[in-house]
Amino acid sequence: MSILTLKNVSKSFGGVRAVNGVSTSVQPGELFGVIGPNGAGKTSLFNLITGLIQPDEGIVLLNGIDITHKSPEQIACLGIARTYQTIRLFDTMTVRENVMVGGHIGLDYSLFDVLFRRRSFIFRETELKERVDKLLDTVGLLKRANDTASELSYGEQRRLELARALAAKPKLLMLDEPAAGMNNREASELALLLRRLVSDGELTVLLIEHNVGMILNLCDKIAVMNFGKKLAEGLPNEVRNDSAVVEAYLGKGS
Ligand SMILES: Nc1ncnc2c1ncn2[C@@H]1O[C@H](COP(=O)(O)OP(=O)(O)OP(=O)(O)O)[C@@H](O)[C@H]1O
Ligand SMILES: [Mg+2]
Structure with a gap:
């Protein structure tokens, strides 16, 4: 059974369709990457899964349990931990x-x-x-x-936030740009650490990153978002060669 299933999830803010009919599933033990340009809806998707915002339509299942309208606290207790795009520590x-x-x-x-x-x-x-x-x-x-x-x-x-999220013993760990602001060495070390965590045990990781090279090297599966929609999904090689992805994102500046 999939650990996480999204069925046709949508969320609008005023006139902006931040997340537009996204469906996907994540398998246990997978390192699943989400990429896409600024404003594509990646963080909104994370917020919908973790209960910070409620979808206008669609459902979210965790291990087959409907968590769509549960509170962030209930969802945390059911086994999802996350980090935020902006660091949130007790300074x-x-x-x-x-x-x-x-x-x-x-x-x-x-x-x-x-x-x-x-x-x-x-x-x-x-x-x-x-x-x-x-x-x-x-x-x-x-x-x-x-x-x-x-x-x-x-x-x-960033590593401290990761440790704090892991302390909750999550089944699903969701990281919103964990390598942002890291230098190349730190980002490679983080990638190795994530791979080790997933290989070691029963953890599944869902990861948003702008560092496309890191995502392509690290992840088992990748979803690409643009304008709230899932543009493509597949193995790193499939995504790398997808013409719509190259045009919308990877091709940017290359
Ligand atoms: N709470 C909110 N209120 C109004 N608009 C929002 C809110 N959250 C997100 N949006 C809008 O929804 C769209 C998607 O934003 P989101 O932050 O999910 O994108 P993102 O893919 O995470 O982008 P980035 O790579 O810059 O972090 C954007 O147009 C954003 O302005
Ligand atoms: Mg974001």
Whole structure:
């Protein structure tokens, strides 16, 4: 079964059809890329999947469950985590604390447990801290665990967001331009890390990127958007050679 299915999803803002009848499906364990020019509707599509905006029509299924009109919190609990095009970190908190926040999704201790620091609470916090440090190690930030988030470079902040999203133990991880502002070396390292995460376990990644070279090298499957519509979808080679794609996007400036 597909992990994510979109059926004819549309969303307009005033006269702008930001997302226009998009259907697709993502398979478990896939690294699925979404590309398209500025304003193509990529972020709006992510917002529709994660419940930040509601579609005018169409449905979104996660593992066969209809999540179309669920809240962002409910959708997060069902296993989708995401990052944003604009970095959203808690600047004055430490690197470790930022990731701990991501790990609290789905933990079910009560206010009573927290206030009285019951054993179950302390045990889970200790367990969470260990898991968080492992994630910081995975993204290469363990040495920076006690620094505040604002002290990190742009590329490091992007990796911190990735760690925070992973702390929620998502089944589907959605990244909106995770390599934006990274230099080539950082972007290649990120690509390797994403490939490793997908190969390691049960993670599926949906990725928006303007770095077309990175997407073509990294992804199993790619959807191309333009003016809210899905223009093409397929393997990297198919997309690379699609004449409509070349004309609308890849051919730009080449
Ligand atoms: N909340 C909103 N209110 C009004 N218009 C919006 C809103 N969100 C998106 N749009 C419009 O919808 C269209 C698609 O925008 P979107 O941000 O989804 O594109 P994008 O493909 O992510 O672009 P970029 O590559 O620049 O990030 C644009 O015309 C944008 O101005
Ligand atoms: Mg966008």
